[in-house]
Amino acid sequence: MRILAVGAHPDDLEFFCGGTLAKYAKSGNEIFMSYLCTGCYGSRDTEPAKLSEIRAQEARNSAKIIGATVFGPISNDLDLFSNRESRIKVVDIIRQAKPDIIITHSTNDYMADHVATGQIVFDAAFTATLPLFKTDYPAHEKIMPIYSMDTSIGVGFDPELYIDITDYFETKKKMLLSHESQHKWIAGHHQTDAVGIIEKMSSFRGLQCGVKYAEAFKRVKVWGRIFPESLLK
Numbered sequence: 477m478r479i480l481a482v483g484a485h486p487d488d489l490e491f492f493c494g495g496t497l498a499k500y501a502k503s504g505n506e507i508f509m510s511y512l513c514t515g516c517y518g519s520r521d522t523e524p525a526k527l528s529e530i531r532a533q534e535a536r537n538s539a540k541i542i543g544a545t546v547f548g549p550i551s552n553d554l555d556l557f558s559n560r561e562s563r564i565k566v567v568d569i570i571r572q573a574k575p576d577i578i579i580t581h582s583t584n585d586y587m588a589d590h591v592a593t594g595q596i597v598f599d600a601a602f603t604a605t606l607p608l609f610k611t612d613y614p615a616h617e618k619i620m621p622i623y624s625m626d627t628s629i630g631v632g633f634d635p636e637l638y639i640d641i642t643d644y645f646e647t648k649k650k651m652l653l654s655h656e657s658q659h660k661w662i663a664g665h666h667q668t669d670a671v672g673i674i675e676k677m678s679s680f681r682g683l684q685c686g687v688k689y690a691e692a693f694k695r696v697k698v699w700g701r702i703f704p705e706s707l708l709k
């Protein structure tokens with residue numbers, strides 16, 4: 477299977493679905509990690525252009541840990557809007573990755589880039605399937621399921637699906653720690669530390685489903701993206 481995960485900033489996927497990506501990479505699936513914004517404002521003292529370069533490298537370092545392919549960015553932070561230009565760019569990410577499933581932000585998350593990413597990915601996922609919608613890449617005609625990953629600190633997110641990441645928590649942590657530029661920033665701007673966040677969130681989601689560490693998801697429920705399941709495992 478081919479899994480495309482699209483976050484807003486270079487470290488978002490590590491927070492919300494890094495363990496899941498690590499798990500599915502290990503079992504032989506092809507993983508594509510995309511972020512749409514440069515992360516250029518995630519600092520108090522580094523120039524935005526310089527910070528964008530640093531963060532692009534950090535994203536590559538993290539993806540390398542699980543052998544994922546990286547796409548992005550397409551915009552500076554807070555310049556990302558759901559418009560024709562961004563939709564086409566994400567259509568081309570989807571057409572290159574040719575995913576069987578997509579994971580992205582929930583549209584009720586805490587800041588504009590996360591909300592915009594969730595919306596643009598949803599819009600682009602349909603657009604990417606249309607052969608007559610011409611871009612640099614041929615259409616990916618599969619209408620694939622889309623999953624929302626947890627919101628920041630799980631606020632307003634009622635999960636439908638839990639992935640046991642107990643054996644992959646250390647990998648998730650290593651991926652997150654690849655984003656070295658962010659440790660001080662998150663500690664200062666959000667008054668908490670990044671590893672503390674994933675430790676608490678993964679433990680809490682794990683507690684809900686009876687394992688040590690888990691990540692939580694919801695399906696985007698629209699026509700064509702819902703598939704029957706069994707009550708019996």
Ligand SMILES: [Zn+2]
Nearest residue numbers: 484485488590
């Ligand atoms: Zn973010």
